[in-house]
Amino acid sequence: MRKLFLLGAFASALIISSCGGDQKKSQNTDAAAGTQKATSESTDAAPVIRNTVVVTGNDQMRFDLDEIRVRAGEKVTLTFKNAGVLSKEAMGHNWVLLKPATDVAAFATEAIASKATEFIPTGSKAIVAHTKLLGPNESDTITFTVEKGEYEYICSFPGHYGIMRGKLIAE
Numbered sequence: 001m002r003k004l005f006l007l008g009a010f011a012s013a014l015i016i017s018s019c020g021g022d023q024k025k026s027q028n029t030d031a032a033a034g035t036q037k038a039t040s041e042s043t044d045a046a047p048v049i050r051n052t053v054v055v056t057g058n059d060q061m062r063f064d065l066d067e068i069r070v071r072a073g074e075k076v077t078l079t080f081k082n083a084g085v086l087s088k089e090a091m092g093h094n095w096v097l098l099k100p101a102t103d104v105a106a107f108a109t110e111a112i113a114s115k116a117t118e119f120i121p122t123g124s125k126a127i128v129a130h131t132k133l134l135g136p137n138e139s140d141t142i143t144f145t146v147e148k149g150e151y152e153y154i155c156s157f158p159g160h161y162g163i164m165r166g167k168l169i170a171e
């Protein structure tokens, strides 16, 4: 998990510094895959694709992972933890996976209007999977299976999705 976190942090640093993006990124990924191969019995040379994932959210309105890679067509088990201390009413978090090409801003607006269902618009066709809304130290584990593609995930608590979001890539 720690490795995933570090890699995520490194990836976002690369994105922030942005120049030369693709080439640098693939070099980094290759290096990471090499490390992983040396230290675990990973059977695949591909970088950090895991279907068991732990994500945390915090009081700074951040997920610790801004990119998650999973294997398409196989069950993903995702545990989301709220690592903050602020109350659920003030700083609750959830993890909501949206279908590719979802208008995230429109979805988030719809979510704000869904307070009775903890900011999950019931019946929304945009949702692939979601956790419960969590208060401090709470966690929720969900399972889902996705087809190949790129999906965005957000926290749908009002005001959070702008920075509390990331990308899930199924390959």
Ligand SMILES: [Cu+2]
Residues within 6 Å of the ligand: 057, 061, 091, 092, 093, 094, 155, 156, 157, 160, 164
């Ligand atoms: Cu949140």
